[in-house]
Amino acid sequence: MTRVLLALTTCVFATTVTAASAQTPRVEVTLGGVVSGRASAGDVNATLVDSGGNALTLFKTSNRVATGTGAEAQIAVRIRPRLLIELGGSWVKANLETRVTSDFEDAAPMTARLGLHQFTVEGSLQYRLSRRGRWDPFVRAGAGWLRELTTDRTLVANGLSANLGGGIKYWVRESRPGLFGRLALRAEVRLGARHGGIAFGDAGTRLAPMFAAGLVIGR
Amino acid sequence: MSRLIASFLLAGLMAATPMAYLKLGFFTSTGLVGIHWTQPVSYFVTNRDADGVTAAQLQAAMGRAFSTWASVPRVAVTHSFTGFTGAEPFAADGINVIGFRARPELDRTLGAATFEFDEVTGQILESDIFFNTTFKWSVAPAGQAERFDLESVGLHEVGHLLGMGHSALGETEIRSTGGRRVLGKRAVMFPIAYPAGNIEDRTLEADDRAGFADIYGSGAQTGTISGRVTLGNAGIFGAHVTALHTGTGDLVSTFSLTAAGDFTMAGLAPGLYVVRVEPLDDADLDSFFDEDTGVNISFKPAFFAKLVPVPRGGAGPSLHIVVNAK
Numbered sequence: 001m002t003r004v005l006l007a008l009t010t011c012v013f014a015t016t017v018t019a020a021s022a023q024t025p026r027v028e029v030t031l032g033g034v035v036s037g038r039a040s041a042g043d044v045n046a047t048l049v050d051s052g053g054n055a056l057t058l059f060k061t062s063n064r065v066a067t068g069t070g071a072e073a074q075i076a077v078r079i080r081p082r083l084l085i086e087l088g089g090s091w092v093k094a095n096l097e098t099r100v101t102s103d104f105e106d107a108a109p110m111t112a113r114l115g116l117h118q119f120t121v122e123g124s125l126q127y128r129l130s131r132r133g134r135w136d137p138f139v140r141a142g143a144g145w146l147r148e149l150t151t152d153r154t155l156v157a158n159g160l161s162a163n164l165g166g167g168i169k170y171w172v173r174e175s176r177p178g179l180f181g182r183l184a185l186r187a188e189v190r191l192g193a194r195h196g197g198i199a200f201g202d203a204g205t206r207l208a209p210m211f212a213a214g215l216v217i218g219r
Numbered sequence: 220m221s222r223l224i225a226s227f228l229l230a231g232l233m234a235a236t237p238m239a240y241l242k243l244g245f246f247t248s249t250g251l252v253g254i255h256w257t258q259p260v261s262y263f264v265t266n267r268d269a270d271g272v273t274a275a276q277l278q279a280a281m282g283r284a285f286s287t288w289a290s291v292p293r294v295a296v297t298h299s300f301t302g303f304t305g306a307e308p309f310a311a312d313g314i315n316v317i318g319f320r321a322r323p324e325l326d327r328t329l330g331a332a333t334f335e336f337d338e339v340t341g342q343i344l345e346s347d348i349f350f351n352t353t354f355k356w357s358v359a360p361a362g363q364a365e366r367f368d369l370e371s372v373g374l375h376e377v378g379h380l381l382g383m384g385h386s387a388l389g390e391t392e393i394r395s396t397g398g399r400r401v402l403g404k405r406a407v408m409f410p411i412a413y414p415a416g417n418i419e420d421r422t423l424e425a426d427d428r429a430g431f432a433d434i435y436g437s438g439a440q441t442g443t444i445s446g447r448v449t450l451g452n453a454g455i456f457g458a459h460v461t462a463l464h465t466g467t468g469d470l471v472s473t474f475s476l477t478a479a480g481d482f483t484m485a486g487l488a489p490g491l492y493v494v495r496v497e498p499l500d501d502a503d504l505d506s507f508f509d510e511d512t513g514v515n516i517s518f519k520p521a522f523f524a525k526l527v528p529v530p531r532g533g534a535g536p537s538l539h540i541v542v543n544a545k
Contacts, residue, residue, distance in 0.1 A: 046463040046470055046493075048390060048403030051413045056390065056403030061493055063465055098465055098493055100522050104390060105497055107520035112493055114526035154528035154535050155491070199466030199490045 024128070024136075025182050025218025028076040028084070032214015036092045036118075036192060039065040039208035041201025059103040063201030065116065065194075065208065068094025072212060076126055084126040086142065092118045093151070096200055115151030118194070120144055120161040134174075139166040140190065148197035159197035165190020169216055182218030187211075243334075243384045244341065252341035254334065255382045255434050259297040260285070262380075263304035265318025269352050272319075272369060274303060276358045277350075281317050284373040287421070288381055291428045294435040296381065308347035309333050315380070317373075319356075320349040327398055329354055329372050329412055332379035346380040348373075355415070362418040371412070371420035378408050378427065382434050384507070385410045387459045388426050388472045391501045399502065405470050410506035425469035429486035442487045442529035446538025447480040448496050450518050454480030455542065457507075457514030459499045462492040465526070474499065474507065489531040494523040496540050518542040 041063035047055040070092035076084040096116050101109045124142025131137070146161040167188025174182055188211070195205045244253040262285075264278040272280075278300060285298040301314075308316040309331075322328065328351055335345040350356065350372065357366035389404030391411060401411050406426040413419055423431075432441055448458040454475070460482050461472040467488065475482040498516035499507065508514065521542045528535045 041465075044463070044465055044468045046461075046468065046495075048388070048405045048470075049419055050403045051401060051417050051419070053419060058390070058403075058461075058470070059463075059493075059495065061463065061465060096491065096526055098491075098526055100493060103495075103520060103522075105520045107495065107497070107522055110522050110524065112522065112524060112526045114491065114528060150491075150528045152528065152536060154530050154533075155489070199464075201465060202468075 026078050027219045029217045030074040030214045034072045034212040036068045037209040039206040042203035060101050062099040066095040066097050068092045082128040086124040086126050090120045119147045134171045136169040157198045160195045162193040163190045184216035186216045187213045254336045254341045257342045261299050261301045262315040263301050266303040269319040272356045280370040284377040291431045296435050308349040317348040319352045321352045323353045330376045348376045362416050364416045367415050368418045386426050410502050426471045429471040432486035439532045443485045443534040445483040448475045448540045455515045457499050459497050461495045465491045487529050492527045517545050
């Protein structure tokens with residue numbers, strides 16, 4: 001009896017894997033939108049030096065990259081049954097914000113802003129977790145190149161970008177013929193890291209939560 | 220060659236050019252010209268000792284001061300000590316002389332610089348510096364109580380000799396005994412010194428480096444902020460404009476120098492800046508301007524509403540900073 005159950009279990013597992021592999025496209029193209037959350041860029045104070053060598057604060061600043069929105073696209077190629085290698089690009093428009101307070105001569109507090117474009121090109125690995133029907137969860141991690149420029153195109157700087165997160169795909173269509181025969185909706189949350197780019201604040205690396213959603217076309 | 224001799228007692232500054240920063244300059248029929256050296260700066264040091272400082276120690280301190288200025292990145296200024304001399308500083312003798320003088324009538328002047336320069340090209344032909352022996356001096360490495368640090372004041376005066384004007388990057392308070400006390404400053408070229416015993420001014424600040432780079436740098440590696448300050452519809456002359464680099468915390472400042480309130484701040488490290496404007500009320504106005512030029516100090520400090528980008532080798536957008544009356 002024990003042997004029969006073991007054999008049956010093995011058989012069911014093998015069947016599931018085979019079915020999942022058969023349903024997973026070899027290539028996935030994702031187009032969607034992305035929301036990048038607020039990222040602190042650190043505090044920098046304007047200080048004078050008194051006769052004792054101590055700092056005398058002229059005013060204080062707190063810097064951040066505000067919540068931004070944008071678009072992204074990825075192409076993923078399956079290299080193992082559960083593993084995909086992905087190349088993606090994104091664009092996010094956000095505001096650089098500096099909150100100014102505690103002026104030595106009581107100038108009114110204010111927030112200075114400037115628009116920012118962030119472009120990334122990243123390579124990632126996507127690992128598919130156990131699929132449940134049409135629900136296809138995954139985790140993803142990657143890194144790549146960052147380019148930031150102010151919206152007035154005055155400042156341009158390059159840096160590094162990285163991401164770590166996970167999400168889920170819901171396969172709306174899986175076996176119809178034609179270009180859109182395999183379609184899924186994809187939602188993902190991740191932690192984005194930006195290092196370098198335009199010098200802003202004293203934080204060497206800016207971390208921001210990100211949410212992305214898109215349409216997946218499978219082939 | 221037309222020559223003009225100008226004297227700058229510690230706080231002295233002739234008409235500053237509105238072209239950029241706080242470099243010394245003058246008006247000509249064709250515009251504004253900043254004064255500057257076009258050849259290596261060779262200087263003599265007087266062969267007289269002062270209380271607590273020998274001529275050799277004075278020469279060594281001045282050598283360090285020149286070297287500090289020459290160490291500003293991406294500027295091309297060379298200097299050399301020619302020798303000791305019996306000549307007096309402040310004599311129009313065709314040589315640059317640095318030395319001590321007794322000027323008891325200048326009871327608030329630690330030192331001063333004079334210039335002779337070409338009125339057309341702005342080329343400096345001669346410049347002298349004296350240190351007032353009315354005060355006690357020190358060259359002690361860690362400073363000395365009750366004595367002013369010769370290298371610190373020397374760095375300020377050598378800045379003048381090289382064409383630098385005064386910075387207003389500091390806060391002061393009026394002393395009950397007269398004069399002003401420094402609460403804090405961030406520029407060697409601020410016109411009021413730290414108290415005796417202090418050696419903070421042996422090191423240049425970002426404001427000093429920006430001004431020097433503006434005069435002697437190519438501008439290829441630095442950027443510029445320009446704009447105007449207005450109150451109502453009228454420009455403000457003499458508004459003190461300060462920029463904070465949001466990445467490094469460096470502070471650089473300038474003045475608005477036209478009736479329309481125009482200002483230009485050059486020699487800036489590329490990056491994003493917060494710009495603040497305040498009245499010029501932390502030092503005597505004659506520390507910055509030769510005569511009554513209508514400096515307006517009747518407005519409230521304020522910040523520009525946007526972050527200001529400064530590119531390498533270029534300028535960001537022109538700013539219009541509107542302030543309110545006090």
